[in-house]
Amino acid sequence: MNPDFAEMDIRSLRAYVLNNRNDNEAFYVLADRLKASSVSSTVYPCPDTPENLAIMEQAIQEKLGQSIQKKITPQ
Structure with missing residues (x-):
């Protein structure tokens, strides 16, 4: 059973993904979160x-x- 990724902060989610590299769902949730948090950054x-x-x-x-x-x- 996977943890509730919505309740995890980015730091915890990143640690989870690093420890569970085959968990694609966690990876995509992390990628979405990182993309959403970088919207205000200047490129x-x-x-x-x-x-x-x-x-x-x-x-x-x-x-x-x-x-x-x-x-x-x-x-």
Whole structure:
């Protein structure tokens, strides 16, 4: 008898799936839950043109510069 997957949190469900790798029902319930929980996340496209790649590199350098500046500047 399978546990009630609807009552399990994602962490418990993930642990169950890892211990019961042949339980397809549990796997699909976990996949549905993970997909539903990621709806609000932002997905950025892969930089596929030289212009987009340059923009991404500049943004990363700016972010790294901000991060380093925060570490150097005492609060």
